[in-house]
Amino acid sequence: MSKPVSAGRLPTPNPIADDGDELHFCSTCAFGSVCLPAGVDKSALRELHMLVEHIGPFHAGDNVFRTGEPFGAIYAVRAGMVKTRVIDDVGREQILGFHLPGEMVGLNAIHPARYPCDAIALDTAYVCRFSFPALTTLAAKIPDVQQQLLRLLSADIGKATQLAGDHSADERLAAFLLGLVARYAARGFSPSAFHLTMPRADIANYLRLATETVSRVLRRFQDQGLIRVDGRDVELLDVPALRRLARSILRD
Amino acid sequence: MSKPVSAGRLPTPNPIADDGDELHFCSTCAFGSVCLPAGVDKSALRELHMLVEHIGPFHAGDNVFRTGEPFGAIYAVRAGMVKTRVIDDVGREQILGFHLPGEMVGLNAIHPARYPCDAIALDTAYVCRFSFPALTTLAAKIPDVQQQLLRLLSADIGKATQLAGDHSADERLAAFLLGLVARYAARGFSPSAFHLTMPRADIANYLRLATETVSRVLRRFQDQGLIRVDGRDVELLDVPALRRLARSILRD
DNA sequence: CGGCGGCTTGAAGGACGTCAAGATTAGTGG
DNA sequence: CCACTAATCTTGACGTCCTTCAAGCCGCCG
Numbered sequence: 001m002s003k004p005v006s007a008g009r010l011p012t013p014n015p016i017a018d019d020g021d022e023l024h025f026c027s028t029c030a031f032g033s034v035c036l037p038a039g040v041d042k043s044a045l046r047e048l049h050m051l052v053e054h055i056g057p058f059h060a061g062d063n064v065f066r067t068g069e070p071f072g073a074i075y076a077v078r079a080g081m082v083k084t085r086v087i088d089d090v091g092r093e094q095i096l097g098f099h100l101p102g103e104m105v106g107l108n109a110i111h112p113a114r115y116p117c118d119a120i121a122l123d124t125a126y127v128c129r130f131s132f133p134a135l136t137t138l139a140a141k142i143p144d145v146q147q148q149l150l151r152l153l154s155a156d157i158g159k160a161t162q163l164a165g166d167h168s169a170d171e172r173l174a175a176f177l178l179g180l181v182a183r184y185a186a187r188g189f190s191p192s193a194f195h196l197t198m199p200r201a202d203i204a205n206y207l208r209l210a211t212e213t214v215s216r217v218l219r220r221f222q223d224q225g226l227i228r229v230d231g232r233d234v235e236l237l238d239v240p241a242l243r244r245l246a247r248s249i250l251r252d
Numbered sequence: 253m254s255k256p257v258s259a260g261r262l263p264t265p266n267p268i269a270d271d272g273d274e275l276h277f278c279s280t281c282a283f284g285s286v287c288l289p290a291g292v293d294k295s296a297l298r299e300l301h302m303l304v305e306h307i308g309p310f311h312a313g314d315n316v317f318r319t320g321e322p323f324g325a326i327y328a329v330r331a332g333m334v335k336t337r338v339i340d341d342v343g344r345e346q347i348l349g350f351h352l353p354g355e356m357v358g359l360n361a362i363h364p365a366r367y368p369c370d371a372i373a374l375d376t377a378y379v380c381r382f383s384f385p386a387l388t389t390l391a392a393k394i395p396d397v398q399q400q401l402l403r404l405l406s407a408d409i410g411k412a413t414q415l416a417g418d419h420s421a422d423e424r425l426a427a428f429l430l431g432l433v434a435r436y437a438a439r440g441f442s443p444s445a446f447h448l449t450m451p452r453a454d455i456a457n458y459l460r461l462a463t464e465t466v467s468r469v470l471r472r473f474q475d476q477g478l479i480r481v482d483g484r485d486v487e488l489l490d491v492p493a494l495r496r497l498a499r500s501i502l503r504d
Numbered sequence: 505c506g507g508c509g510g511c512t513t514g515a516a517g518g519a520c521g522t523c524a525a526g527a528t529t530a531g532t533g534g
Numbered sequence: 535c536c537a538c539t540a541a542t543c544t545t546g547a548c549g550t551c552c553t554t555c556a557a558g559c560c561g562c563c564g
Contacts, residue, residue: 089499089503096416107405108406110402111403111404111409111410112406112410116503139392143388146398147388153402156409157360157405160409161348163412163416164348164415164460168520169519199543201542208417211543212521216544219544219545248342251341420551420552462553463510463512467513468512483561
């Protein structure tokens with residue numbers, strides 16, 4: 001019934017999927033604002049939860065979906081981190097995004113009706129699968145679900161646009177760090193320190209820089225007292241200064 | 253009712269805004285595939301047409317909407333060309349896209365609930381205004397409308413993603429020319445020659461290059477026999493070669 | 505004609521990439 | 535727990551693509 005997903009294990013028993021945790025998880029989910037508010041009637045909420053399929057665990061390197069596969073569902077990360085990437089005709093990887101728990105993946109597959117990218121777990125990850133036909137049917141019945149779906153799509157345009165801007169390595173890195181810490185903070189983690197799940201090469205690729213450049217800029221940020229770096233652990237020491245650097249990218 | 257082809261100026265008076273042209277126009281509109289097919293029942297089609305408001309003319313430099321204005325509607329270009337752009341905190345312009353007749357503008361405003369960019373006419377332009385509340389209401393009733401709306405959003409993610417890729421000036425310019433000619437061709441114009449409505453500076457900005465670079469690359473493309481350039485008139489002479497150059501960007 | 509915006513062309517400089525070599529760290533099996 | 539290998543990360547030297555700066559050119563319009 002559940003769908004065998006690419007390289008990952010078949011949906012094994014899910015540690016995190018017990019209902020006791022349900023509410024807590026949903027509070028950080030992309031559809032949380034739809035599900036949780038008392039405004040939505042109970043049966044509708046039940047329907048939304050009904051169409052969600054819990055999948056995992058995926059292990060580092062496993063694919064949630066692959067480029068070219070027919071599009072059938074969008075996914076919300078439930079735990080762990082997932083990256084999306086394309087491989088262009090020349091064989092070069094381009095990372096499109098890093099996705100934290102509660103964030104959606106696969107929205108860019110609606111139009112081509114095939115996944116235009118790979119979604120790959122960076123560590124042990126669990127996801128929620130939203131069957132797209134079921135979701136749109138529900139969206140037609142519940143205005144809030146439709147609105148939220150449209151907002152999520154629209155927000156993704158904005159994110160891709162930010163990445164497309166013409167900015168220096170310093171600006172990009174500052175914005176990256178601030179963006180990441182803000183997303184972690186929204187999930188209850190420290191607003192100033194966090195752990196980078198991904199290798200430098202992935203950060204560099206995502207920011208369209210060389211890994212050496214990322215290394216050098218991080219080093220300089222540290223020398224300037226803006227951050228403290230220890231391997232993949234990062235602490236932001238001077239957020240205002242970073243914000244000043246990133247101000248041409250961050251607008252909301 | 254002909255439209256001036258490629259090099260020609262766009263209709264100065266208002267040849268296109270009459271209702272007699274309605275059907276013909278819709279055939280190239282982003283919602284055309286929804287409106288036109290006999291599959292959609294007549295009353296629904298009427299409803300969609302009912303909620304559309306024709307606006308124009310806008311003249312070169314006029315704003316269709318402005319950054320920060322509350323979001324109330326999305327727009328389809330009806331005639332002419334519209335560019336979208338943001339001005340970052342440092343005062344630098346970043347062009348997000350050029351929009352031909354039939355293409356939608358403003359989809360990135362759904363999430364923030366404010367227009368995050370300016371939409372500016374590049375020449376004399378007419379647009380269709382789709383009230384967003386009315387459109388989503390209709391989308392809830394007519395699955396095809398909902399699907400099309402979602403597809404449009406999703407497609408915009410893909411476009412922004414292309415722009416965000418890490419590519420050389422040659423690749424960018426080749427992809428730009430091919431993309432433009434393809435969109436013109438889809439509207440019945442020449443598949444090899446067209447007129448650039450926008451100045452070099454706008455092209456450069458859109459591609460995140462300096463105008464001098466655009467100038468130089470176009471010159472070299474011409475020297476190499478790939479294109480013929482005369483001011484803003486462009487003819488593609490060696491499409492396969494251009495396609496080879498752009499192959500790392502174009503994937504669909 | 506003269507001025508002005510858009511476009512082109514050349515020369516110099518800079519930001520970042522590439523290449524190459526170490527230094528750390530992580531992973532693995534003995 | 536310790537070798538041992540493989541990633542990952544850092545650091546330096548050098549190269550390059552593109553930008554920046556600075557003229558000059560062209561077409562257009564008053």
